[in-house]
Ligand code: SF4
């Protein structure tokens with residue numbers, strides 16, 4: 075389909091000077107060696123679609139689909155190219171002008187968009203999984219469904235935080251908490267750990283009712299209008315609370331929440347409110363104070379995986395390492411290619427299972443070679459991807475933990 079139109083901010087696209095310094099950071103280019111699967115190549119394709127030199131057709135869309143949106147190219151780029159924003163605008167354009175095959179359409183429009191952003195729907199949708207696992211009937215399922223099931227944790231903990239959870243000591247202030255869709259359905263105990271850490275750190279934790287999906291899944295899959303609706307809803311829910319910060323413990327959601335200002339910058343009624351909201355958003359790891367943690371004295375060897383949306387989209391790499399070091403008593407082994415995507419990338423491991431699996435194996439191999447017994451990270455998607463990769467590799471001696479669980483459960487009683 076020939077669909078011309080100004081979907082790209084040409085100034086942002088022209089910031090790319092084609093130097094190629096990002097190529098060695100791009101996971102898909104490292105795997106395929108194809109320039110069209112690199113940041114530079116994709117920016118060429120985006121501009122060619124905008125100018126009408128290329129149609130929005132299957133081959134071009136394939137190279138854009140294969141992009142993880144990991145934004146490692148932004149970290150590597152000396153020209154400050156805002157690749158994530160170019161990608162979101164391009165995907166929005168593609169979804170408006172490109173027809174998907176039946177399978178991809180059902181997966182994207184029904185499963186990913188209609189289930190994942192709604193905790194109750196997700197909870198109900200996971201019941202057949204529990205039954206199939208209990209009855210050990212997985213072998214009857216088609217390969218794709220079996221592989222989807224393998225991504226799910228063995229133990230899923232649903233949990234809702236109370237509207238208010240008070241500080242353990244004299245309160246220093248009040249923070250809001252975003253529960254996250256996947257987090258509250260599968261990692262409710264991790265949300266509990268996060269709130270407990272904040273309480274021990276002296277913060278009252280407010281979890282406003284009425285909050286919803288952050289919109290990341292929509293933004294990353296080319297549904298910007300829906301992502302903006304999510305942003306408006308969350309801003310309206312949080313802006314009436316007098317909060318020192320709005321805390322998130324899922325890096326993928328955090329990277330969208332800190333960009334609400336950008337997402338709504340052209341909406342006069344919301345631009346200022348969105349910028350004020352985003353300015354308050356902090357990832358848990360950049361809010362907790364290292365000096366308040368006590369080393370646990372564990373002799374377990376621990377390593378750290380950089381979630382792309384924390385390291386590349388938010389530039390946070392030192393703080394989680396400092397927290398893990400403070401808790402472990404200095405025992406932190408650096409992981410080779412720590413900031414290379416594990417293949418999870420939101421819903422990428424569902425829409426692009428083949429590339430996701432290649433990156434999962436690469437990540438797991440690096441973890442095994444590090445000799446670590448614990449791998450810590452900051453995003454539920456990475457946790458699911460790494461946990462399932464470790465199971466597939468038979469590396470049952472290595473535990474993958476969210477940093478909140480690591481910091482809390484490795485705690486000594488007096489913390
Ligand atoms: S490093 Fe930046 S300027 Fe250079 S090719 Fe990559 S995106 Fe373009």
Ligand code: SF4
Pocket residue numbers: 099100101102103111112113116140141142143144145146147148157
């Ligand atoms: S976002 Fe990640 S996969 Fe996509 S071009 Fe950039 S580095 Fe490559």
